[in-house]
Amino acid sequence: MRTIAVVNQKGGCGKTITSINLSAFLAREQRRVLLVDMDPQGHATLGLLTDAVHPSRTMYEVFVEEPGARLTVLRDVILTVRENLDVAPADILLSGVPEALAGQIGREDILSDALAGLRDDYDYVIVDCPPSVGLLTFNALKACSEAIVPVDPSFFALHGIGKLLETFDVLAKETGHQIAVRALVTLYSGRTAFAKAVADDIRHHLSGRHFDTVIRYSVKLGEAASHGIPIAHYCQRCAGFEDYEALATEVLQQEATIEGHAVLGIADDHYAGPLTPVVTSKEVVFAIEARHAAQVQVMGDFNDWNLDGSEMEPGDGIWKKVVNLPPGRYRYRYIVDGRWQSDPLNAAVEPSPYGGHNSILVVDQQFAG
Ligand SMILES: Nc1ncnc2c1ncn2[C@@H]1O[C@H](COP(=O)(O)OP(=O)(O)OP(=O)(O)O)[C@@H](O)[C@H]1O
Ligand SMILES: [Mg+2]
Known part of the structure; x- marks a missing residue:
């Protein structure tokens, strides 16, 4: 809905x-x-x-x-x-x-x-x-x-x-x-x-x-x-x-981008550099470590910041979500037990108009798909 x-x-x-x-x-x-x-x-x-x-x-x-x-x-x-x-x-x-x-x-x-x-x-x-x-x-x-x-x-x-x-x-x-x-x-x-x-x-x-x-x-x-x-x-x-x-x-x-998939997230590998991570595959794995969390979600431009379908799957303390993203630049954030946070492994952030910072990810046109 x-x-x-x-x-x-x-x-x-x-x-x-x-x-x-x-x-x-x-x-x-x-x-x-x-x-x-x-x-x-x-x-x-x-x-x-x-x-x-x-x-x-x-x-x-x-x-x-x-x-x-x-x-x-x-x-x-x-x-x-x-x-x-x-x-x-x-x-x-x-x-x-x-x-x-x-x-x-x-x-x-x-x-x-x-x-x-x-x-x-x-x-x-x-x-x-x-x-x-x-x-x-x-x-x-x-x-x-x-x-x-x-x-x-x-x-x-x-x-x-x-x-x-x-x-x-x-x-x-x-x-x-x-x-x-x-x-x-x-x-x-x-x-x-x-x-x-x-x-x-x-x-x-x-x-x-x-x-x-x-x-x-x-x-x-x-x-x-x-x-x-x-x-x-x-x-x-x-x-x-x-x-x-x-x-x-x-x-x-907009339904096409909102329904089903959750957000984008972290780059495909562990990334901690200062530049916006560029992902070279359409399949982006959002991953965040949160050992004691009961629920972790990822939201962003890719799902229009919608909570529906944003849940991530836990495994050994690492929460993951695989999302297929067309080439483009995406802003995203994680929600760990209701608390918003930017991606700790991604230094590329920009201030959100709502306060705090959004993480940034780019899916490269040249390699995607
Ligand atoms: N595109 C339009 N062309 C012509 N008239 C319009 C158009 N859009 C709205 N109106 C008319 O302008 C007036 C205000 O429109 P509307 O009631 O939708 O505004 P509103 O933002 O809901 O107003 P309020 O703040 O009072 O609730 C109405 O008389 C409406 O019929
Ligand atoms: Mg009105």
Whole structure:
């Protein structure tokens, strides 16, 4: 199950439109999708359900136990929108959650815990976040291993992104939870030089951490949402349809690198030199000594920093994982009993935007395969 938060504390940059339409296109591709509405404005809920449907229970009940009532689990609030597409609805009540849970231990893990019970039910969970950084957004970030950050090419966009990256930073430092973050340029009107410049800036500053797809300004997107329909079912010949279809394709392409294999790791031999190790075989053996560890994992660019499938196999105190990697440069880290660490045998490191250092490995084009 891939878990993707759509997040930006800046309002009106296309989070909800992206959540709805990415979810709908993934569902069209036969992926089982759950959209979790974590915004008290409830726009994703309104954008998917027609006026006739009034959810009787919402995300609020998942967070706050009503005295005397039966415990509500996520499954109880989920509504089916259409084939392969479900929504966990929200409304204004959700805004009362931070106050209701003030001081409660573990209040930032509620969504994460709730999703754990649905691991086998969905291929994708998309979480639409509110335009603020608070308890609700933190819940979303802790529950997700990926984030899409919609950025509209406005004056404040880049400033905002810096702030948001700081949030991911704080999260990683405080909890060890890392998220693969990608920016998505939205509301793009290629007509103005300013929009072009901002989009270029984003690609430049976030190289490797943005989607190639750009979402153009398209009136039909707003129209479709106001009718409670994703663009995929509203209008097939408009920029909004083409762009969100392209975004879904890009997201699906990442499955190939995310599923199954774990990360990269150490060079093929014991390496302790100052240069980035160059591996001359596609088959990379990650190996780390950890005699008393109960669990060791390896994560990196190769598996999109995903914990799924990242476990290493122990043998005589050495933990190993063999990964087939196409030529390229990879960042990775080990997680020994929950603690992140760079590769002790690899001196090639670079600072991680989330704190600490990532190890670096290169699989050489010339020899690979
Ligand atoms: N590509 C687009 N073209 C035209 N209109 C768009 C596009 N994306 C979003 N909109 C419109 O812009 C407004 C804001 O979009 P959206 O609600 O998705 O932003 P948001 O980031 O979720 O906002 P908030 O921060 O309030 O939750 C909406 O009216 C929406 O219909
Ligand atoms: Mg929104």
